[in-house]
Structure formats: structure tokens, C-alpha cells
Amino acid sequence: MNEFYYIIPFIILAAGILISLVIEMYFTSSEKILPWFSILTFLASGFSALFLVNNVKVVFENMLMSGGNVNFFIFIFNLGAALVTLLSIDYIKKYHTYYGEYYILLMSSVLGMSLMAGAKDLIVIFMGLEIMSVCFYALAGINRNKLKANEASLKYFLLGSFATGFLVYGMALVYGSMQNTSLEYLFLNFTKFNTNILFLAGLLFILFGLSFKIAAFPFHMWVPDVYQGSATTVSALMSTGGKAAAFSAIIVSFASVLTVVNTNVFAPYFGAIAVFSMLFGSIVAIAQTDIKRMMAYSSIAHAGYMTIGLASGNSYGVSGIIFYLAAYTFMNIGAFGIISIVEGKNDTNLTIKSYAGLANKKPILAGLLAIIMFSLAGLPPFAGFFGKYYIFIAAVKAKLTWLAIVGVISSAISVYFYIRIIVLMYFKESEEDFVIENSNTGLLSVIIAVLFVILLGIAPNSVINLISYFAK
Amino acid sequence: MIEQYIPVFIVIIVAVIFAVATVVMSKLMGPQRPNSEKESTYESGLKPIGTTNERVSIKYYLVAMLFIVFDLEVIFVYPWAVQFKKLYSQIGISIFFSMLVFLVVLELGFLYVYKKGGFKWD
Amino acid sequence: MNLYNIIFYLFAAITLVSAFFVVTTRNVIYSAFNLLLTFFGVAGIYVLLGADFLAVVQIIVYVGGILILLLFGVMLTNKIVNVQIRTGATQILPATIAVGAFSGILISLLVNTEWKKVGTALPGASTTANLGMLMMNEYILIFELLGILLLVALIGAATIARK
Numbered sequence: 001m002n003e004f005y006y007i008i009p010f011i012i013l014a015a016g017i018l019i020s021l022v023i024e025m026y027f028t029s030s031e032k033i034l035p036w037f038s039i040l041t042f043l044a045s046g047f048s049a050l051f052l053v054n055n056v057k058v059v060f061e062n063m064l065m066s067g068g069n070v071n072f073f074i075f076i077f078n079l080g081a082a083l084v085t086l087l088s089i090d091y092i093k094k095y096h097t098y099y100g101e102y103y104i105l106l107m108s109s110v111l112g113m114s115l116m117a118g119a120k121d122l123i124v125i126f127m128g129l130e131i132m133s134v135c136f137y138a139l140a141g142i143n144r145n146k147l148k149a150n151e152a153s154l155k156y157f158l159l160g161s162f163a164t165g166f167l168v169y170g171m172a173l174v175y176g177s178m179q180n181t182s183l184e185y186l187f188l189n190f191t192k193f194n195t196n197i198l199f200l201a202g203l204l205f206i207l208f209g210l211s212f213k214i215a216a217f218p219f220h221m222w223v224p225d226v227y228q229g230s231a232t233t234v235s236a237l238m239s240t241g242g243k244a245a246a247f248s249a250i251i252v253s254f255a256s257v258l259t260v261v262n263t264n265v266f267a268p269y270f271g272a273i274a275v276f277s278m279l280f281g282s283i284v285a286i287a288q289t290d291i292k293r294m295m296a297y298s299s300i301a302h303a304g305y306m307t308i309g310l311a312s313g314n315s316y317g318v319s320g321i322i323f324y325l326a327a328y329t330f331m332n333i334g335a336f337g338i339i340s341i342v343e344g345k346n347d348t349n350l351t352i353k354s355y356a357g358l359a360n361k362k363p364i365l366a367g368l369l370a371i372i373m374f375s376l377a378g379l380p381p382f383a384g385f386f387g388k389y390y391i392f393i394a395a396v397k398a399k400l401t402w403l404a405i406v407g408v409i410s411s412a413i414s415v416y417f418y419i420r421i422i423v424l425m426y427f428k429e430s431e432e433d434f435v436i437e438n439s440n441t442g443l444l445s446v447i448i449a450v451l452f453v454i455l456l457g458i459a460p461n462s463v464i465n466l467i468s469y470f471a472k
Numbered sequence: 473m474i475e476q477y478i479p480v481f482i483v484i485i486v487a488v489i490f491a492v493a494t495v496v497m498s499k500l501m502g503p504q505r506p507n508s509e510k511e512s513t514y515e516s517g518l519k520p521i522g523t524t525n526e527r528v529s530i531k532y533y534l535v536a537m538l539f540i541v542f543d544l545e546v547i548f549v550y551p552w553a554v555q556f557k558k559l560y561s562q563i564g565i566s567i568f569f570s571m572l573v574f575l576v577v578l579e580l581g582f583l584y585v586y587k588k589g590g591f592k593w594d
Numbered sequence: 595m596n597l598y599n600i601i602f603y604l605f606a607a608i609t610l611v612s613a614f615f616v617v618t619t620r621n622v623i624y625s626a627f628n629l630l631l632t633f634f635g636v637a638g639i640y641v642l643l644g645a646d647f648l649a650v651v652q653i654i655v656y657v658g659g660i661l662i663l664l665l666f667g668v669m670l671t672n673k674i675v676n677v678q679i680r681t682g683a684t685q686i687l688p689a690t691i692a693v694g695a696f697s698g699i700l701i702s703l704l705v706n707t708e709w710k711k712v713g714t715a716l717p718g719a720s721t722t723a724n725l726g727m728l729m730m731n732e733y734i735l736i737f738e739l740l741g742i743l744l745l746v747a748l749i750g751a752a753t754i755a756r757k
Contacts, residue, residue: 014742018580025588026587061732061733061735063733063735064735105746108745123733124735124739127736131746134743134746173703197703197706201703533666533755534756536659537748537755539659540655540660543654543655544659545744547651547655548729548740550647551723551726554722555726555730563730563731570730570737577738577745578748580745581745581748581749585749585752589756590752590756
């Protein structure tokens with residue numbers, strides 16, 4: 001029974017899902033209750049994870065890990081989801097599409113992400129990935145009257161199932177070669193199977209499946225369409241939580257590659273993915289006119305930066321990725337939050353031109369968006385800068401200086417399209433006249449996200465020390 | 473032991489033979505004198521309107537989907553039920569509750585769909 | 595060529611031939627019915643591998659459930675006969691590279707792996723009991739999570755299909 005103590009964050013989430021089902025069934029005013037109830041659940045789960053951070057233990061017959069960086073991930077997922085829920089309240093009112101399932105699916109997806117972060121067995125990774133993905137497929141198409149949302153849902157579902165197929169095939173090959181699904185066993189015996197081609201191919205296929213979820217280059221096709229078609233708040237969660245969960249799964253399943261010296265046989269693969277994602281994302285984003293598509297390509301580029309950490313294959317890389325993911329979560333939720341506030345009914349005001357003259361109309365929103373864009377571009381003193389800094393340091397320490405240089409070049413390219421938004425907001429007059437509806441909860445959520453962006457930028461060392469203390 | 477499956481094979485073979493024989497034999501042995509009245513869809517009834525490829529309501533999809541989930545749920549009860557006595561003597565009553573949790577989670581889902589009108593037919 | 599081999603090749607042939615027709619036939623209904631044979635052939639191979647419970651699950655869930663859903667799906671659409679399924683080939687060059695690389699990996703795997711030879715004798719006892727033991731001891735967490743996964747799938751499907 002003692003084991004249940006370590007998985008309290010998971011239990012809180014699961015109980016939250018079931019209770020919110022009952023609320024949605026029996027209360028007619030569930031639209032008012034459910035968002036606040038789910039925020040409460042997220043906060044309870046997130047802070048209980050933070051409270052248990054020192055109790056590192058593997059529970060349930062080597063299935064699930066609790067404590068340490070796992071709980072740090074769970075905290076980030078829950079906080080991100082709470083912010084997204086806060087954004088959704090007014091966004092859903094704007095579209096007149098209240099479905100109670102929205103919040104339930106949001107909670108379930110966070111449960112899936114947390115499982116991926118805590119997985120100690122290949123099957124748990126698969127279960128977590130499926131729980132998360134099924135929620136995302138449904139969430140992408142939750143606004144059924146919108147044709148683009150249906151398209152996004154179907155596209156994501158088809159390509160996502162294909163990627164899951166790769167993942168499961170890879171797991172089958174790994175299981176076939178080592179007769180075990182435990183990641184601990186994989187970690188300890190990696191050098192023994194290092195020359196087994198079946199084993200390596202299995203790991204490669206697992207990596208293909210997860211690369212799809214992190215939206216890295218050759219598996220990025222779905223990203224722009226899905227982010228554009230889905231509700232903006234859902235895109236916010238998909239681009240942050242989904243990506244972070246997949247990265248956490250890569251980190252746990254490739255721990256032997258990332259922490260043991262001279263075993264990183266996947267470095268060329270990671271390096272190639274990183275280079276192509278960064279350059280492709282940054283260059284194509286310049287040509288975009290729709291802001292959600294631009295954010296989608298920026299998301300591909302950021303996946304590339306984080307993959308540098310995997311390519312460098314040392315503990316600096318791992319802690320760098322975790323820091324970057326935390327920073328990216330808050331930056332992107334802030335950015336998508338502002339997009340969801342500016343967005344009008346029926347997909348209007350989504351072009352980049354809509355942001356012209358925003359500084360006159362809504363000075364607070366413009367200021368917040370400017371901070372986020374500076375941070376996304378990687379300019380000091382914000383969180384995005386230190387994320388990139390730690391990643392590049394890790395690359396240099398692993399003697400992959402060329403990768404760091406490509407990263408810096410790509411960041412320089414990306415400055416153009418991030419700063420363009422700021423120039424539009426402050427130095428251009430608005431061409432179209434539209435009213436931006438006030439959203440107090442949305443604004444609150446964006447402000448909290450920006451506060452975290454600034455906090456991670458001011459005190460990056462304390463956070464990175466905490467992460468590397470657990471990364472070992 | 474492959475011999476265990478011999479009855480299954482026999483059933484399959486009998487089923488195939490029966491199905492093929494029924495179709496073929498009635499074609500071969502029955503008298504066939506077709507005329508235009510006999511060939512029409514209803515020999516004595518209303519003339520059919522439109523094609524037979526009518527679109528079926530989306531509700532069937534939901535019912536079929538719910539059926540599959542129920543199917544999967546039942547599948548997981550079998551191994552538990554087969555081993556229940558042994559598990560009960562080893563672990564105790566908690567083995568009952570682990571299945572109960574699984575079932576309650578799923579039945580809550582069905583109850584939810586019911587309350588939301590998923591089974592309403594108009 | 596013993597009895598085991600004959601049965602294996604029979605089921606393999608059923609699976610492959612019907613899978614070929616699933617892809618090539620122009621009538622979607624015929625595709626669906628050929629898929630029935632494919633599932634059936636796979637179930638037969640499961641039996642030969644000694645996974646009797648899995649074979650029964652394959653029949654109950656795939657043939658009895660998923661295929662029915664598929665047929666409903668076909669009937670939900672407007673046209674059934676002579677649907678142009680091929681949508682034309684785009685992006686031929688990247689597709690060729692990707693498929694070529696993937697088949698290359700698979701073929702090199704097939705050739706270079708030292709395959710373990712397991713005895714051809716089938717396990718005597720039914721696997722259902724062992725599955726029950728594993729499910730309730732080692733994999734109890736997975737089992738409960740499966741409940742959540744099915745719940746989520748149920749809610750998601752109900753959301754998408756609702757009026």
C-alpha cells in the first residue's frame with residue numbers, strides 16, 4: 001500500500017478525471033464548475049509532485065518512477081495545463097462551443113504525459129503516449145462545426161497512428177532482442193546489446209515514433225495544419241505538453257545513450273534531425289502569413305534546438321533539455337494565449353498583419369507579447385536565451401561545436417520573424433479595424449506565463465542546479 | 473498441441489462446405505425459368521425508389537464503437553476470472569478490487585455516454 | 595514438410611492473398627470482407643505460435659468488433675462501388691527515398707540477424723491462466739491504465755460522433 005504514496009500526483013489526476021465525469025453528468029452548470037475544478041486538480045497534482053520531489057523511487061514492479069526530474073516534468077505539465085485551462089474559459093465562450101469533454105480530455109492528456117515522463121518500462125511509455133494522443137486527436141476536432149478542425153483531427157489521427165505503429169514495431173524488436181521490456185534492464189545491458197542490429201533498429205524505430213511527437217524535421221508534416229486547424233488553446237497544449245512528454249520519453253528510454261560515455265551510437269541521427277529541424281523551421285517560418293502556422297514552424301525549429309542536447313549525449317545536454325522544455329512551455333503558452341485573446345470569432349484576426357498597431361489598442365498585451373517574442377528569439381535576459389545557452393554549452397562540451405554554430409546561425413535567422421511581430425505592433429498603424437474582447441482569465445494566464453519566463457531568465461542557475469542534482 | 477485444434481478445423485471445414493454447397497446445389501438442382509416479373513425486386517409490391525446504397529445514420533457508428541470498447545473490457549475479465557481462486561489465495565481480497573476499479577472506470581464512461589444521450593435513437 | 599508446416603503455409607497464404615485483395619479490389623465492401631480473411635489467417639498463425647488466448651481475442655475483437663465498425667463506416671459513406679481510392683501520387687521522390695531506406699533497413703535486419711530457434715512444439719497448457727497471473731501481479735498498473743485509456747477512447751469517440 002505504501003507504493004500509492006509515491007504516485008499521488010497520478011492518483012489525483014485520475015480521480016479528477018472520474019469526478020469531472022460525474023460533474024459533467026449531473027450538474028447543468030458544469031460549464032462554470034468544470035474549468036475551476038480542473039485547475040484545482042492540476043494545481044493539486046502539480047504541487048504534490050513538487051512536494052514529493054525528493055522521494056526518488058521505482059514503484060509497481062519496476063513500472064513507474066517517482067521523484068526527481070520525473071516530478072519536475074509532472075509539475076511543468078500540470079502548471080502548463082492549468083494555464084491552458086485558464087485561457088480556455090473565455091476562448092470557448094467566444095466560439096459558443098462548450099463541450100464538457102474538453103476539460104476531461106485535457107486532464108486525461110496530462111495523465112498520459114505524466115506517465116510518459118515517469119515510465120520505467122516500454123509498455124508504460126506506450127500506454128502514456130496512447131492516452132495522450134487519443135485525447136489530442138479528439139481535442140483537435142472538438143469544434144465539429146469547423147471544417148479545418150475536422151481536417152486537423154483526421155490528419156493528426158492518421159499520421160499519429162502511423163507513428164505509433166513505428167513505435168510499437170520498435171518496441172517489439174527491442175523486446176525480441178533482449179527478452180525484456182524494462183528500461184532499467186535496457187540501461188544496464190546496453191553495451192551488451194550494442195552490436196545487435198535488431199536491437200539498434202528497434203531503438204531507431206522507437207525514436208522515429210517519438211520524433212513524430214516532438215515535431216522534428218522529417219516527421220513534421222502534420223504540425224502546421226494541425227496547429228492551425230485546432231482550437232488555439234489546444235495547440236498551446238499540444239506544442240508544449242505533447243512535445244515535452246515525448247522528449248521525456250526519449251530521455252528515459254535513451255538514458256544509457258545519454259549518460260554513459262562512448263555509447264552514443266545515435267549521435268549522427270540526432271545531429272541530422274537537429275540541423276534540418278532548426279534550419280527548416282526557421283527558414284520556412286519567415287514565409288508564413290498566418291501567425292499559428294508561423295508558431296508551428298517555430299515549434300519545429302525549437303524541437304531542433306532541443307535535439308542538440310540529445311546529440312551531445314551528456315548530462316549537461318539532459319539538464320539543458322529539461323530547462324529548455326520548461327522555458328519553452330511558458331513561452332509558447334504565453335504566445336498562443338495572446339493569439340487566442342486577439343483571435344476573433346470564426347478564425348478572424350489570425351494573420352500576422354492583425355498585430356499591426358496592437359501597442360496602441362492593447363498596450364499590456366503588446367508588451368507581454370514583445371517579452372515572449374524576445375524570449376523565443378533567444379535574446380537575454382529571458383528564459384529562451386538560457387535554454388539555448390545551456391544546450392549549446394552541452395554541445396561544445398561534447399565536441400560538437402559545429403552543431404552549436406548551426407544552432408546560433410538558425411537562431412539569428414529566427415530573430416527576423418519574431419522581431420517582425422514586435423515591429424508590426426509598435427511601429428505600424430493598424431490596417432483593419434477590429435475590437436479585441438477583454439478576457440480577464442486569459443490575461444491572467446498570460447501574465448503568469450510571462451512571469452515564469454522572466455523568473456527562469458533571472459534565476460536560471462537555481463533551476464538548472466536543481467535539475468542536474470536529479471539528472472546525475 | 474496442434475491436435476487440440478482438430479475439432480476447430482472440422483467445424484471450419486464443415487461450415488465452408490455447408491455454405492458453398494447450399495449456394496451451388498440450389499443453383500444446380502432447382503428449376504430456373506426466369507421472366508421479367510420474377511426478376512424485379514418485389515414481384516408484387518411497390519416499385520423500389522432510389523438505389524440500395526442508402527447512407528446509414530452516424531448513430532450506428534457510435535453504437536459499434538461502444539460495442540468494441542465493451543468487447544475489449546470483457547476480454548480482460550477472462551484471464552482474471554480463470555485465475556481468480558489462485559490469485560485470491562495468494563493476494564487476498566485486493567484482487568477483487570483491482571478488477572472492480574477497472575470496471576467502474578469503464579462503466580462510468582458508459583454511464584456518461586448514456587447521460588449525454590448517446591443511446592437515444594431520435 | 596510436416597503437418598505443422600502445411601498448416602502454417604495454409605494460413606500464411608490465406609493472410610497474404612486476402613491482404614492483396616484488400617488493397618486492390620475496387621469495391622470497398624469486398625475489401626472489408628477480404629480483411630475478414632486476413633484477420634482470420636493472422637489468428638491461425640497466433641494459434642500455431644501457441645498464443646491461444648491472443649488468437650481468440652483476434653477473432654472476437656477484430657473480426658467480431660472492428661470489422662463490423664469498418665462495415666458501418668463503409669455504409670456511412672455515400673458511394674460504395676467503384677470508388678476511386680487512389681488519389682494520385684504526389685511527392686514521389688521523397689516517398690521513394692523513405693520507403694527505400696526503410697525496406698533497406700528491414701532487409702538488412704532480416705539477413706544479418708542471428709534468429710533464435712525456439713522449439714517447434716507448442717506449449718501444452720492454455721496461456722489464459724498465465725496471462726491472468728501476470729496481469730494481476732506484474733502488470734497491474736498497466737491493467738488499470740488500460741481502463742483509463744479505454745475510457746478516454748470512449749469519451750473521444752462519443753464527442754466526435756455526437757450531433
